[in-house]
Amino acid sequence: MVIEDSAHSVVPADSRSTADVDVYDFGRPASLSREHARILEVAFETFSRQWASQLSAKIGVRAHVSVELVTMQPYGEYAASLPTTTTMVVCAFPDSEQRIVVQFPLSAAISWIVQMVGGRAVDTPEDRPLSPIEQALIRTLIADAAENLTNALAGLLPADLSIAGIQYNSQFAQVASASDLVIAVHFSMRLGDRTVPASVMLPAALVLERLTSRSSETPDAVPPGLMRRQIERAPVELALRLEPRMVLPHDVLRLSVGDVVPLAHSADRPLDLVIGDHAVAMAAVGTSGARLACVITATAPAPTEETP
Known part of the structure; x- marks a missing residue:
C-alpha cells in the first residue's frame, strides 16, 4: 500500500509509523493569547524601568533595561537558550515548589559587585563562582528586584518572594522539568557603555491561572454609577479667561519687553x-x-x- 501526495510522489505507508507527531493539548496551550501577552508586556515594561532605576542607584552607573521578548515555552528550551555559564538567581514562594529565575551574565554580576563597593569594573571580568560575600551582595540586589517584580505584576505572583539560591550552570540547574511550560522574558540591559542580555522566567501555570481568573472577574461593562464617581473625582484645571483679541502674526513677532497690548475685555x-x-x-x-x-x-x- 502506498500514499500519494499532491505532487504525485510515492511515500511508503510504513514511514508514517516513524514520523514524530506532536499532540496538541488544548487545555495547555503552547502560546500566550494576545490579551495575556499584552498584560505581561505592560507589566514587564514597568518592571524594567524600576529595575533600571534600582541598578543605577545601587551600582552607581546609569542603567537602561528594555523588554525584548515575552514568550511561553518549555523550560528545556529556555534553559538551552541561556549561556552554559551564567548567573541564575532562583527565587521561591512560601509553601510552593514553583520557582522564578532572574538570569544575567556572570561577568555582569562581578562588575556590579566591584562597582557597589566603590571599585572600577574592568571591561571583561573573569567568569568565576561568586564568593560568599559576593553572593550576599547579589542576593540583596536581586531581592529588591524581586519586590519590584511582584509589584509590577500586580497580584499575578504570590507575595513574600525570597531568594532560594544562585546557580552558575544553566544546563544543570534543576528549577523545573524540561517539559514544564514557563513564561520567559528577555531583556537588553545597557550599563554605561556595555550592553548585556538578561531574562526572567516565571512558571506559566501559576501566572496563567491568575490571569484567567482576573479576566473572568472583569465585568463586561462598567456600572454607570462607578463611572460617574470616577469622573467626579478626576481633577480638572480651572482658569480665568479674558475676552480674546485677534492679532496678526507680524504683530506677535514684533512684541518686545515693555510693550502694552490692549485687550478687548472691558475693565x-x-x-x-x-x-x-x-x-x-x-x-x-x-x-x-x-x-x-x-x-x-x-x-x-x-x-x-x-x-x-
Whole structure:
C-alpha cells in the first residue's frame, strides 16, 4: 500500500509509523493569547524601568533595561537558550515548589559587585563562582528586584518572594522539568557603555491561572454609577479667561519687553471661569489672604440633553 501526495510522489505507508507527531493539548496551550501577552508586556515594561532605576542607584552607573521578548515555552528550551555559564538567581514562594529565575551574565554580576563597593569594573571580568560575600551582595540586589517584580505584576505572583539560591550552570540547574511550560522574558540591559542580555522566567501555570481568573472577574461593562464617581473625582484645571483679541502674526513677532497690548475685555466686565474651552461661571478678581482669588458672580446653565 502506498500514499500519494499532491505532487504525485510515492511515500511508503510504513514511514508514517516513524514520523514524530506532536499532540496538541488544548487545555495547555503552547502560546500566550494576545490579551495575556499584552498584560505581561505592560507589566514587564514597568518592571524594567524600576529595575533600571534600582541598578543605577545601587551600582552607581546609569542603567537602561528594555523588554525584548515575552514568550511561553518549555523550560528545556529556555534553559538551552541561556549561556552554559551564567548567573541564575532562583527565587521561591512560601509553601510552593514553583520557582522564578532572574538570569544575567556572570561577568555582569562581578562588575556590579566591584562597582557597589566603590571599585572600577574592568571591561571583561573573569567568569568565576561568586564568593560568599559576593553572593550576599547579589542576593540583596536581586531581592529588591524581586519586590519590584511582584509589584509590577500586580497580584499575578504570590507575595513574600525570597531568594532560594544562585546557580552558575544553566544546563544543570534543576528549577523545573524540561517539559514544564514557563513564561520567559528577555531583556537588553545597557550599563554605561556595555550592553548585556538578561531574562526572567516565571512558571506559566501559576501566572496563567491568575490571569484567567482576573479576566473572568472583569465585568463586561462598567456600572454607570462607578463611572460617574470616577469622573467626579478626576481633577480638572480651572482658569480665568479674558475676552480674546485677534492679532496678526507680524504683530506677535514684533512684541518686545515693555510693550502694552490692549485687550478687548472691558475693565468692569467679569472674567470667564473655564474648564478647558468650556465656560462654567463668571467671576470677579479678588483676594484670599496673600493669594489672588476669584469671586463667582454668575454660573453657566447646566447643559441639557437634546432629545431627537
